[in-house]
Amino acid sequence: MPDDSEAPGKSDLARTVDLLWGIEAPRGTRGPRPGLSVEAITRAALEIADAEGIAALSMQKVAKLLGYTTMSIYNYVPGKEQLIELMLDAATPPPPVPAEGEDWRVSLERWAAATWELYRLHPWSLKVPTANPPLGPNQLAWFEAALAAIARSGLSGGDVMALGLYVLASVRGQAGLVLDLTGTRDATAPEFAEQMRRIVDSARFPVLHGITMAAPEQAYGTAAIQMDLDFGLRRLMDGVERYVERRVG
Amino acid sequence: MPDDSEAPGKSDLARTVDLLWGIEAPRGTRGPRPGLSVEAITRAALEIADAEGIAALSMQKVAKLLGYTTMSIYNYVPGKEQLIELMLDAATPPPPVPAEGEDWRVSLERWAAATWELYRLHPWSLKVPTANPPLGPNQLAWFEAALAAIARSGLSGGDVMALGLYVLASVRGQAGLVLDLTGTRDATAPEFAEQMRRIVDSARFPVLHGITMAAPEQAYGTAAIQMDLDFGLRRLMDGVERYVERRVG
DNA sequence: GTAGAACTCTGTATGGCGTACATTTATTGA
DNA sequence: TCAATAAATGTACGCCATACAGAGTTCTAC
Known part of the structure; x- marks a missing residue:
């Protein structure tokens, strides 16, 4: 060479x-x-x-x-x-292709789920010591797919980018948190819950205490956090719709 | 010892x-x-x-x-x-204390901004090779503060946790993306924009192309992404309010 | 009062790492 | 055929985390 x-x-x-x-x-x-x-x-x-x-x-x-x-x-x-x-x-495959006339919300949810799956397959990609933002063809195409879905929501240029980054960031962040929990080794969740019980006293951490004591294993399982992501994303999209309606109406 | x-x-x-x-x-x-x-x-x-x-x-x-x-x-x-x-x-100080009777939205925005600032001060904390979730007293107290704000929104137990994780994740994610951009060295943003212009062709990346060509430096500056975070968070909270209203009404 | 247990700290050694640099080997254009 | 070019190797350096053995210090038990 x-x-x-x-x-x-x-x-x-x-x-x-x-x-x-x-x-x-x-x-x-x-x-x-x-x-x-x-x-x-x-x-x-x-x-x-x-x-x-x-x-x-x-x-x-x-x-x-x-x-x-x-x-x-x-x-x-x-x-x-x-x-x-x-x-x-x-490690980045071609992004999911939305069906003809698919609602932007469905496209974005599918995209988020696919992104999640990607991080699940390559957990190391979240912990990588990199100084540069993603600039490769596959990573760009992946992000473009999110923007394309969001653009159909009625948001305008700058806001599309803002929301795209926000959704990407939240999936990355959630994946990072979950991978800290489950790690390479599986089934640390119960042990984690046990430690939580040891430490989270009701005076110092009242809210956390309430949630943790109610159902610790459930609150920290991988499946639970996957659902948390869906919940957050839906609220986010609700908010976007309200925003668009207000700007238009 | x-x-x-x-x-x-x-x-x-x-x-x-x-x-x-x-x-x-x-x-x-x-x-x-x-x-x-x-x-x-x-x-x-x-x-x-x-x-x-x-x-x-x-x-x-x-x-x-x-x-x-x-x-x-x-x-x-x-x-x-x-x-x-x-x-x-x-590296985690005591979390910001909300004023008496402060709106939950204000509290959560302040918390998110403080979290952002924390990552800005300690950028290494996002790249750290850790297998365990945060379990130290200061990190727990920090997260508890977010949950306390969210609990005042009218959401119930499990949803409070879900939203708390979602907001934490999105701030972490945004901070991670920005730190990739700015790195330790400052002012890589213009150079990054230049590379974007080189690569993002309109056929393959139409949406990204439109945004990038319009105002590349602006779209990728630290300040811009900070604003993106605010935008996303506000839409998210809008969505939460709608959700609570529907459940109650 | 003193032996030795318990503890901190040092010194040394091992096996791994990224990569600079000089050398050897293979290929081809002149 | 031979100089140029490029791929591949070998060697070496300085760094890393940490295991282990031993030296030095302090207190307890007798």
Whole structure:
């Protein structure tokens, strides 16, 4: 692979974007045929992260899985951080396609559920040390799908973006909270509930106490929080409708 | 410090909770007076993370900052993971106190703004590799404050928790997205906008294209996203009011 | 008063990590 | 055929978390 600082003044961000979009400096014909590829490396890394978590991902493991030495990876990917950004984009499938004439609320709910599922499949993606916002083609397409649904609600430009970010953020946040709870290991929820009971005294945390004592396991199970997400999203969309009605009427 | 596996069957989670709440096995009187403390160690670690980010936090740096050897830290804290959980709780101040008779919406908005500010002050806290949900006294008190505000909206038990988690999640999520944008370094936003312009073509991403081309810098600035958060939260609360009215009326 | 238990702290060592750099090997255009 | 180019390897550095052994300090039990 040729020198990838083709335009010497190119920023890290720009180079990352090139990589994500497969914009490569044209490679010369001399030298040995490359045995690896950015795609193969990304796939291998993804496999490791999905199976063992992001903490277990190392350049050495990726290389070993592919049958090469560690340093050969660096012929294709500038470093671990960029590899992770490639992984994030590769883990994002095409977004759900709304049916013809589907209500915007249904589309958005489906989108949120699909996003949730995505984070469930790739829990590491929430804990990833990244400095850049999502700029890969798949991640952009995913977000575009949310915006397209929201645009059908009657909101205008800036508000569409605002709501899109809000919904994305809330799903991410919920997923993060739940994954903290369930972690890789399953069934920590009961133990968590037990600790809650130990700690949450009624004087200091009256509201929390009331809810926790009533039904702790239920309040903290994965299923419960999935329902919380639906509840919040529905209230949010109710509010949007009211907002649109008021602006129009 | 005495053997901390006092009750041998104690789980990791239980031991972490003990640590967070300062429940220590009573320390014997023999041996040298301890020169360090859990608090001092936590404070030092917090200082490093706030200044240099979580990636720069190492046990060696904490120890050096305190003038001790690396391993002496392990007399007070079982490992790095638990230290991070201590840091998370230590970074959480007492929550804002609502004025007498304050509207629940105002309380919740204030709470959300304060939470936002908290993440702005300690950006590392969003990227932290943690397996446990927040169980420290300060983090619980913070969340209790949100629940207390929401409880005044007229929602009932389970719905209060659902909405509390939803709002917390959305603030966390928004903060995470913004911190990806601005990072530690400031003013990546314009460069980000430039890359967006390069990539977002109108055929593939029509909605995103429309918004981005209209006012890219504005759409991605920190201030803008802060306003997005307010917008989303208001729509959410509108929806809650409608929900409560319907259930009551 | 003193032996030794209990405790803190240090020193050393292990195995892992990301990646810089120099070298070897394979391929091809001149 | 040979210099250029690129892929792949080997070696090395400095960092990391933490296990373990031992040194030094303080108090309890006798």
